[in-house]
Amino acid sequence: MSGAALSKGPIFFGPFLVTSQVCGRHLFFSLTPFLVRMSPLSFLVFYITPLSFALVNLKPILPGHVLVSPRRCVPRVADLTPAETVDLFLTVRRIGRMVERVFGASSLNIAIQDGLDAGQSVPHVHAHLIPRRGADLDARGGTDAIYSMLDGDEGDLGRIHREMESEEKRATKMTPSNHRRSGFPAVDNDRRVARSEGEMTHEAEMLAREMEKEPED
């Protein structure tokens, strides 16, 4: 499924408006101040198809950790239409290939917390894609330690909002380390470093360009 033929219109992740306007395969990142006000989180989104979209993380578990969601805001995979299911997972496969290539990985974790009792935080279907490399978590408990890190921070856009506001207040005294990804983040979410809007925007723009290079199916 190509991302080329896009319908226009807003996209929400849970209750949060994440896009205002789309063009071609990816977003206009130079949104007008009006649109930015309407959609303060649009910088997170790097790819949109007719029925799905993909966004970067505030606190990636490992470099390249991204999310893929259906455009229609429904909580459960069983709520998706067959067409939405097909589009979502073809998008998961395509973005998975891309992040694995771009982040120099050799494997991929794909995980969906489908419903509250499975650990879902935002009631909007989302697949975690996490590029993996050999021994990347040896110091943190081994290969499968990745899963204990999947505890809901991903979609907490309310927290992203709040943390961004705090970041803005600190902006005048920002040090370079605030802008740099911190290697492999700690297991505990609270110890993972929240990235700046600038860093996330840069990554989303880079991933949007990389998706242009990704061959069609």
Added chain:
Amino acid sequence: MSGAALSKGPIFFGPFLVTSQVCGRHLFFSLTPFLVRMSPLSFLVFYITPLSFALVNLKPILPGHVLVSPRRCVPRVADLTPAETVDLFLTVRRIGRMVERVFGASSLNIAIQDGLDAGQSVPHVHAHLIPRRGADLDARGGTDAIYSMLDGDEGDLGRIHREMESEEKRATKMTPSNHRRSGFPAVDNDRRVARSEGEMTHEAEMLAREMEKEPED
């Protein structure tokens, strides 16, 4: 994608032959001795579509934990054709609905260890589907403790073989507890109780019947 129109032919999970003959939507469970010899693990499989199949587990992490695989034996999601990807995930969605209903669950974990460095044990794409209920893992570390249990036991059919041979040797002194599912299994795989062939056959037959009740998309 319906399971009704099936091509005949053997199906492998990794190097292991898991089916010999199919009819309608599910297997003939009354295989001839010859076919049983050809396919000693066929009792694990409860659903087959033109491009995918589903099987029960020797040591389910929680009741209803099943696997869904493409019929073609390839290690990575990126190796699948678009048609295989579509069939696999429509099958995941359909079987997810069924196990959630049958096991009285309210949510579902869906996880793919896509490649060796993501924790994959058998080099054949497989999605874990694990029905979840509120507080089902509170005594074992909380909702997300499920992931630490996903450490490769699922597809170790070589181990299934070996354990079944041991079970057979103990068959004459089998107690009822060997045949009963042990509530919520321990976190450590080695403490999880291997189920008997009889129990797995019974579950696979039950799930095959339940898939007959599952509405088409």
